[in-house]
Amino acid sequence: xxxxxxxxxxxxxxxxxLLRTCRxxxxxxxxxxxxxxxxxxxxxxxxxxxxxxxSQHEKKATLDDETxxxxxxKFQRDEHTNVTQNILSKVGRxxxxxxxHPLCMIKNQIHESVTKAYTGLEPPEPFKLLDNINPAVTVxxxxxxxxxxxxxxxxxxxxxxxxxxxxxxxxxTSAHQNTYIETDxxxxxxxxxxxxxxxxxxxxxxxxxxxxGVRLFSIxxxxxxxxxxxxxxxxxxxxxxxxxTAETAKAIGDDLKASLTGLVNDLFGDxxxxxxxxxxxxxxxxxxxxxxxxxxxxxxxxxWVILLLFSxxxxxxxxGCGVIEQKILENTGQMHKAGWAFGLGLERLAMxxxxxxxxxxxxxxxxxxxSQFDASKLPKDQQFKxxxxxxxxxxxxxxxxxxxxxxxNNFSEVxxxxxxxxxxxxxxxxxxxxxxxxxxxxxxxxxxxSMDRNVTNEEINAIQEKxxxxxxxxxxxxxx
Numbered sequence: 292x293x294x295x296x297x298x299x300x301x302x303x304x305x306x307x308x309l310l311r312t313c314r315x316x317x318x319x320x321x322x323x324x325x326x327x328x329x330x331x332x333x334x335x336x337x338x339x340x341x342x343x344x345x346s347q348h349e350k351k352a353t354l355d356d357e358t359x360x361x362x363x364x365k366f367q368r369d370e371h372t373n374v375t376q377n378i379l380s381k382v383g384r385x386x387x388x389x390x391x392h393p394l395c396m397i398k399n400q401i402h403e404s405v406t407k408a409y410t411g412l413e414p415p416e417p418f419k420l421l422d423n424i425n426p427a428v429t430v431x432x433x434x435x436x437x438x439x440x441x442x443x444x445x446x447x448x449x450x451x452x453x454x455x456x457x458x459x460x461x462x463x464t465s466a467h468q469n470t471y472i473e474t475d476x477x478x479x480x481x482x483x484x485x486x487x488x489x490x491x492x493x494x495x496x497x498x499x500x501x502x503x504g505v506r507l508f509s510i511x512x513x514x515x516x517x518x519x520x521x522x523x524x525x526x527x528x529x530x531x532x533x534x535x536t537a538e539t540a541k542a543i544g545d546d547l548k549a550s551l552t553g554l555v556n557d558l559f560g561d562x563x564x565x566x567x568x569x570x571x572x573x574x575x576x577x578x579x580x581x582x583x584x585x586x587x588x589x590x591x592x593x594x595w596v597i598l599l600l601f602s603x604x605x606x607x608x609x610x611g612c613g614v615i616e617q618k619i620l621e622n623t624g625q626m627h628k629a630g631w632a633f634g635l636g637l638e639r640l641a642m643x644x645x646x647x648x649x650x651x652x653x654x655x656x657x658x659x660x661x662s663q664f665d666a667s668k669l670p671k672d673q674q675f676k677x678x679x680x681x682x683x684x685x686x687x688x689x690x691x692x693x694x695x696x697x698x699x700n701n702f703s704e705v706x707x708x709x710x711x712x713x714x715x716x717x718x719x720x721x722x723x724x725x726x727x728x729x730x731x732x733x734x735x736x737x738x739x740x741s742m743d744r745n746v747t748n749e750e751i752n753a754i755q756e757k758x759x760x761x762x763x764x765x766x767x768x769x770x771x
Contacts, residue, residue, distance in 0.1 A: 353379065354375070362383070362427065367455060368455060371448065371456040373488075375707075381654070384484075391664045391665055393641040393647065393664055394500055394637045394653060395666075396664065400557065400558065401502055401554060404553060405418050406418045408550045408553055409478065418478045420482065421479060421481050422481075424481070424483055426460050426461050426483060428458065428460075428461045429459075430446075430456075430458065432461075432467070432470070433462055433466040434446055436466070436468070436619075437465045437466075437468065440572065447698075449698035450700065462485055462486065463485055463503075464482065464503050465634065468619075468632070469619065472505065472507070475625075476505075477506070477508075477509075479505055482502040483501065489703070491715070492718075499650070501636055501637065502635055504632065505615070505632045507615075507625065508543065508546075508630055509627070510627060510628075517541075520538075522629075539629060543629060544576065544631070548566065548578075551610065552564055562583060562584055563582065565580075565581050565583075565606065569611065573619060574616060576613055580609050580611075581606040581607060607643070610634060613632065615630050641653070645670055645673065645674060645675050648675075651742060652742060655743065657678070659678040663676060681746070682745070683715065683738050684738075685737070688734070688735050688737065688762070689721070689735075689771040690762065690770045691730050691731065699717075699719055702766065705758065705765055706737060706758060710754050712741075713740070713746065715738045716736075717737050720735065721734035722734075
């Protein structure tokens with residue numbers, strides 16, 4: 292049996308190599324589907340534990356006609372409810388707690404790196420890691436608590452998953468920041484899944500993971516850093532807030548930059564960094580940290596996925612950070628302190644560090660994905676190797692829209708609800724206004740592809756037909 296298994300594995304690899312060749316040759320391309328379909332037998336040998344893993348993942352969130360239940364907490368639905376069962380099915384997957392998962396490994400490495408910078412302080416491990424918090428938050432927690440203006444575009448129902456008028460699936464981990472500042476925690480890290488309605492492609496997913504850090508300093512601590520007055524009443528300038536002296540802002544900013552430079556070096560090695568001034572509602576001054584990360588990895592990712600994010604010879608944005616707005620600390624009863632905060636996306640880092648070409652892979656339950664990674668090894672020593680190359684199936688859909696400004700995210704959400712993770716890419720390829728009726732038509736191209744099996748034309752045709760029905764029902768469009 293062992294010899295037969297090894298022979299099947301060898302045959303499996305040969306078929307994939309041949310499949311790559313076929314995809315490059317127009318005369319051989321017609322045979323691609325046949326070759327891919329024969330991978331089914333070999334694939335089953337690698338996915339025997341999927342059933343047991345599915346049974347271990349009980350539903351943590353459900354949806355019915357009247358209520359939304361998330362982590363045993365019930366919410367009443369209303370006219371603002373736009374969260375779907377497809378999205379709720381991701382709640383409780385806990386990717387950050389799966390040993391040897393790339394996201395879990397990076398989370399732990401960040402915790403270790405940030406804590407290392409403060410090992411000389413008391414207590415010896417000041418940064419508390421909080422990574423198991425219910426993603427259902429209030430609108431006040433998600434937006435108001437971090438000073439997001441009421442008319443800010445980030446509050447849009449087209450960009451968020453509203454549970455009801457007053458509650459939302461968190462769009463960032465900052466939604467919990469004030470809660471823990473109020474408990475007198477001076478150094479903590481928040482990590483968790485966050486939810487945003489977004490476009491569909493290999494670098495965007497409606498659920499991803501963020502991690503952020505907060506460090507607060509008492510007046511004596513800041514005095515020891517500056518030998519100057521901590522707070523002042525002055526005008527807000529680019530260098531500091533109206534409540535801070537220039538010395539306070541500089542000392543906190545220098546500590547922040549030193550900590551994050553150390554973090555980046557721990558993750559990427561000795562790389563060139565630069566700080567770009569920017570704006571966030573909850574920090575001032577604020578910066579984005581960019582690194583010049585050159586090498587074959589960037590070339591590979593450009594050719595596969597993240598062409599719009601970065602390319603070889605350009606700067607890669609890693610995180611955002613800044614000096615916490617003093618108003619936030621006043622609102623949480625910590626007006627006698629000042630500090631810094633930073634936030635970053637774990638998927639983006641993992642895709643670069645581990646050479647992972649498709650964001651959907653992080654949610655894969657195929658053992659051939661998770662078995663490639665080991666927390667005891669460095670990222671450079673465990674680059675992702677593709678375990679399947681299956682042909683894509685492309686379909687177009689065109690319709691007259693009731694509103695010329697209809698959000699593309701709304702259409703993407705319908706696609707996700709029907710096709711799930713089979714939808715690899717959705718692009719608006721044509722927008723047409725009828726010269727007489729002035730009606731506006733949108734035409735979208737959808738690329739369907741499975742990461743672990745071959746999909747048939749019959750299967751995709753059924754999905755496409757269901758999509759045509761759903762888009763009429765949910766978006767009130769007229770098919771062309």
